[in-house]
Amino acid sequence: MATTSQIMVIGSINTDLVVNTGKLPSPGETVLGDKFYVNQGGKGANQAVAAARLGANVSMVGCVGSDDFGKQAVAGLTAENVDCAHIARVKSVSTGVALISVDRAGINQITVSPGANNYTRRETIDQAFNDIPQEPTVLLQLEIPVDSVQYAVQLGRARNCRVILDPAPAQKLSGSLYKNVSLITPNASEAAALTGVPVTDVSEARKAANKLQKLGCENIILTLGEAGALVQSNGTCTLIKAPKVVAHDTTAAGDCFNGALATALTEGAELIEAVKFACHAAAMSVTKQGAQSSMPKRGEIACSIEPSGFNEASDCTQHVF
Numbered sequence: 001m002a003t004t005s006q007i008m009v010i011g012s013i014n015t016d017l018v019v020n021t022g023k024l025p026s027p028g029e030t031v032l033g034d035k036f037y038v039n040q041g042g043k044g045a046n047q048a049v050a051a052a053r054l055g056a057n058v059s060m061v062g063c064v065g066s067d068d069f070g071k072q073a074v075a076g077l078t079a080e081n082v083d084c085a086h087i088a089r090v091k092s093v094s095t096g097v098a099l100i101s102v103d104r105a106g107i108n109q110i111t112v113s114p115g116a117n118n119y120t121r122r123e124t125i126d127q128a129f130n131d132i133p134q135e136p137t138v139l140l141q142l143e144i145p146v147d148s149v150q151y152a153v154q155l156g157r158a159r160n161c162r163v164i165l166d167p168a169p170a171q172k173l174s175g176s177l178y179k180n181v182s183l184i185t186p187n188a189s190e191a192a193a194l195t196g197v198p199v200t201d202v203s204e205a206r207k208a209a210n211k212l213q214k215l216g217c218e219n220i221i222l223t224l225g226e227a228g229a230l231v232q233s234n235g236t237c238t239l240i241k242a243p244k245v246v247a248h249d250t251t252a253a254g255d256c257f258n259g260a261l262a263t264a265l266t267e268g269a270e271l272i273e274a275v276k277f278a279c280h281a282a283a284m285s286v287t288k289q290g291a292q293s294s295m296p297k298r299g300e301i302a303c304s305i306e307p308s309g310f311n312e313a314s315d316c317t318q319h320v321f
Helices: 043-053 068-079 115-119 122-131 146-158 175-180 188-195 202-214 253-266 271-285
Strands: 007-010 014-021 033-041 058-065 083-090 096-102 108-113 137-140 163-165 219-223 229-233 236-240
Touching: 007 043, 007 122, 007 146, 007 253, 014 068, 033 043, 033 068, 033 096, 043 058, 043 068, 043 137, 043 253, 058 068, 058 115, 058 122, 068 083, 083 115, 083 122, 096 115, 122 146, 137 146, 137 253, 146 163, 146 175, 163 253, 188 202, 188 219, 202 219, 202 229, 202 236, 219 253, 219 271, 229 271, 236 271, 253 271
Parallel strands: 007 058, 007 137, 014 096, 058 083, 137 163
Antiparallel strands: 014 033, 096 108, 219 229, 229 236
16 A cells, blocks of 8 residues: 655564663673563654654554564554554564663663564565655664665665665675665764774764765764754754753663654754754653654654754854764
8 A cells, every 4th residue: 555654664673671770781781670561662663753753754663573572562663653554463473572671871881683574574564665655764774684774775766766885784885885885874983884984073973974974974963962963964064952961861862863864854953954854853851761752743843854953153263973
């Protein structure tokens, strides 16, 4: 059945098993935790919920197992008004699971078991593109097989879609993939892994962005946590400041950023305004616990996406983070 989704998220759907702890363990160390939560997660599903809560019409494309976690994940997405028609159920395979520890400063450690996410293949992606005849914004991550990501990027490009790649978790990518995405959104550690440039300040971030541009990326948004985001586009570099907040849990902040970015761009915002809107949404998300549960609604974001609402861009030659 054809839909009119503005945003098509192709990616992972997980169940997050979360423990709060006073400190994160060092290698070989055991620490005692505090509260335990079972939350809906996965980078793809998180981004879908982020966009849907901000008012976008969203389709989720991916796979879950035939277990209870899979049923709960689909039910959760449906409750968030995400179209789940293109989520396949894979028999005898577990739904993806993420083991997450969060310390008192809101810093997290995450280990992911992909499970059914590894079955997100060409057939599922083809069906989704066939059923969504418009030119949606396509949002991708790297928690499904990279071959499937590559295929979706090529298909999206051929159909004149805007294709956004969040390269997380970072891994080796082909030159053709860099050249076919509309924009790429690594964080500091992912940019360092992709380029070999250690990103420790804005000057190094700009070097990494330049290298990504040389690899073929049309537009680069390098997210820098509380320092904001560096935007490299058409040879111009702009640093967007993030609003100051007290962080309680940084889990899925990057997913919130990407969902908000895709929403703003789909609504017609220019790149810089879209990034500013995304920075505000991500900042709001870290003030709450959880992944999908932390995604803000439109009315919670102080920043509009009207061009007149922004005056925070600055030159990239300053700032250390």
